[in-house]
Amino acid sequence: MSPRHVVVLAAVLSVGLAWATWSVFRARPETLPDARPPSVVATGSPVAGATQLSPGAPSPSAGTVVVHVAGKVRRPGLVHAPTGSRIADVLSLAGGALPGVDLTTLNLARQVTDGEQIIVGRPAPPPGGATSGPGATANPASPASTPVNLNTATLDQLEALPGVGPVLAQRILDYRTQNGPFTTIDQLQEVSGVGPKKFDSLKSHVRI
Structure with missing residues (x-):
């Protein structure tokens, strides 16, 4: 065999080997990456059905109402009273009305509501004031009742x-x-x- 024939034969064998190698790699199945999302293990998660309060949210009512007591009382201001309290109870928590104050304008048996304001009335008229009826003495300094x-x-x-x-x-x-x-x-x-x-x-x- 001449050298020329040897070179041609070597070239043919190289091409055939390359073709065979390419065919083998092409026939191998392609491995695809796992598309499933990674599993996440939650730690410290709240129990199912539990209610979470947002930060800064007010706490649930503890069965009390806040009432503003003003006027003729010993300790005017905000009073925290149990739910269902009446005006008489709130006045007691405020130290009671001052001596001589007329409370007839207030319904002491009424239940109070959260956020309301109670203004205690004016002092009662002093005893010995002007009265009407037999024996009453008119004030000479007062204006005449008729023109x-x-x-x-x-x-x-x-x-x-x-x-x-x-x-x-x-x-x-x-x-x-x-x-x-x-x-x-x-x-x-x-x-x-x-x-x-x-x-x-x-x-x-x-x-x-």
Whole structure:
């Protein structure tokens, strides 16, 4: 065999070997990566069915209500009382009402609600005040209950009018003497010392 034939034969064998090797690798099954997600083991997870509170959320009610007590009490302010408490209970928690305070405007048996405000009433009228009925003594300094006739009123009657002292009462008498009887109530504004505000406070207490 000549050298030329040897070279040709070697080339043919090389091509055949390369073809066989390529065929073997092509026939092998391709291994695909596992597409399943990795399993995760949860640690410290909450029990199924448990309720979680978000951070900062208020805690559940503990059976109490918060009431603002103001006015005539010993310790005004916020009072924490059990649910179902009544106004009388809340006032007791606030130290009670001050002496002489009238509580008749409050329904002490009413149940309070969370967030409401209770204002304790004004002090009761002092004993010995003005009363009505037989034997009652009228206060001489109080204004007359019926309008005073400007043309017949005396000095004492004019002084009893609201805001009228002895000086102004005398000026009214002097005006009546100098100008004759009043014909209208508005003429009272012509008296020195009777301005618009003074007239407004007097016009319902005088007449012609």
